[in-house]
Amino acid sequence: MWPQTAITGLLNIKHPIIQAPMILQKPLAPLAITVSNAGGLGSLGCAEMTIEEVEKAVTTLRKNTDGPFNLNFFLHKEPGYNEQINRQMLEHLMPFYKKIGFTGIPDSRTSPLNVFNDEMLSLLLDLSPPVVSFHFGVPQPHVVKSLKQVGCFLMATATTVNEAKILDQAGIDAIIAQGWEAGGHRGSFETNYEEVGIGTLSLVPQVVDAVRVPVIAAGGIGDGRGIAAAFALGASGVSMGTAFLTCLETPITDQHRGALLNAKDEDTQLSRAFSGRPCRGKKNPYSETMINLHQPFTDFPTMYNFSGPLKKYGIDNNDLEYQFLLYGQSASLNRELNATALIEVLAEEALAIMRP
Numbered sequence: 001m002w003p004q005t006a007i008t009g010l011l012n013i014k015h016p017i018i019q020a021p022m023i024l025q026k027p028l029a030p031l032a033i034t035v036s037n038a039g040g041l042g043s044l045g046c047a048e049m050t051i052e053e054v055e056k057a058v059t060t061l062r063k064n065t066d067g068p069f070n071l072n073f074f075l076h077k078e079p080g081y082n083e084q085i086n087r088q089m090l091e092h093l094m095p096f097y098k099k100i101g102f103t104g105i106p107d108s109r110t111s112p113l114n115v116f117n118d119e120m121l122s123l124l125l126d127l128s129p130p131v132v133s134f135h136f137g138v139p140q141p142h143v144v145k146s147l148k149q150v151g152c153f154l155m156a157t158a159t160t161v162n163e164a165k166i167l168d169q170a171g172i173d174a175i176i177a178q179g180w181e182a183g184g185h186r187g188s189f190e191t192n193y194e195e196v197g198i199g200t201l202s203l204v205p206q207v208v209d210a211v212r213v214p215v216i217a218a219g220g221i222g223d224g225r226g227i228a229a230a231f232a233l234g235a236s237g238v239s240m241g242t243a244f245l246t247c248l249e250t251p252i253t254d255q256h257r258g259a260l261l262n263a264k265d266e267d268t269q270l271s272r273a274f275s276g277r278p279c280r281g282k283k284n285p286y287s288e289t290m291i292n293l294h295q296p297f298t299d300f301p302t303m304y305n306f307s308g309p310l311k312k313y314g315i316d317n318n319d320l321e322y323q324f325l326l327y328g329q330s331a332s333l334n335r336e337l338n339a340t341a342l343i344e345v346l347a348e349e350a351l352a353i354m355r356p
């Protein structure tokens with residue numbers, strides 16, 4: 001039995017295990033469906049989706065699971081345009097472009113990702129998904145109010161106590177405390193990641209003490225030991241991304257799967273080189289060069305346009321040197337199982353430790 005404080009009742013799930021929303025090459029609906037059917041909370045990263053794609057995904061989810069699910073959105077601002085920064089960025093990228101034979105000029109005017117807007121909000125109000133979560137910021141008051149009115153449970157990411165307090169004040173129902181170890185983008189919105197990188201072990205209990213709502217621990221939780229530790233720190237649930245990447249349902253490339261199954265603790269690095277925002281993934285010569293660039297990057301998400309030709313080359317040519325393989329610091333704990341088996345084994349491992 002999970003402790004009384006577990007988020008299971010609030011989310012209407014059997015196990016307080018959230019499959020973290022993840023943007024990958026292909027949509028994650030099959031993984032989210034399996035997780036929700038197995039008693040966890042399946043999540044879909046919707047930041048790259050159009051209104052029509054979100055609508056279609058929700059139809060698919062509802063057709064295939066009676067369990068709750070989470071739709072996740074980025075709260076980034078419209079990117080700025082800075083000619084000088086973009087020119088400097090191009091200069092740094094030229095040697096890499098030369099190596100792969102790319103002779104084009106990336107589009108620095110068009111953002112590759114839409115911002116979360118009232119049109120998307122209006123769709124969500126029609127669909128009323130059970131859970132909506134946000135990364136990179138605080139939803140506006142009318143967003144919080146209207147989503148709650150149609151019965152959505154709201155979650156958002158904090159990477160410091162200050163950010164957690166801001167989300168709590170804004171009416172968010174559960175705070176995802178994301179530690180430094182986490183794979184993918186840091187959800188920071190009030191801090192500079194170069195100066196502030198708080199690990200999950202430090203962050204979770206301090207956030208638990210600072211806010212009124214349940215706290216979900218995220219970052220570096222790779223097996224039942226991590227889940228039990230998160231509960232010992234006062235968390236009400238966990239959000240795990242990296243651990244689900246090697247599930248059989250997860251549509252990652254063979255190279256990504258191979259890297260995960262051979263991962264080591266020292267593999268990863270946080271860098272703005274991929275998107276313009278700090279993001280954790282496997283080090284490669286590109287990220288290692290760019291991490292030493294002590295100057296502003298092209299804004300998120302326009303930076304995707306600059307790194308895009310390298311990523312495309314890496315995927316098309318099976319070349320790990322240019323791919324962005326996102327994962328966290330605990331990837332070496334990953335297991336290649338179907339998601340039902342993974343949820344069961346995670347719950348068993350954690351409960352075996354937590355049992356009095």
Ligand SMILES: Cc1cc2nc3c(=O)[nH]c(=O)nc-3n(C[C@H](O)[C@H](O)[C@H](O)COP(=O)(O)O)c2cc1C
Pocket residue numbers: 020021022023024045046047072134135157178181182183184185218219220221239240241242243326327328329330
């Ligand atoms: C490949 C990948 C993509 C991610 N994409 C998103 C995303 O779209 N939205 C989001 O809120 N978090 C995203 N994250 C972060 C996760 O929500 C979560 O914080 C993280 O996976 C937890 O750390 P772990 O990877 O060590 O389990 C992503 C993580 C990974 C590994």
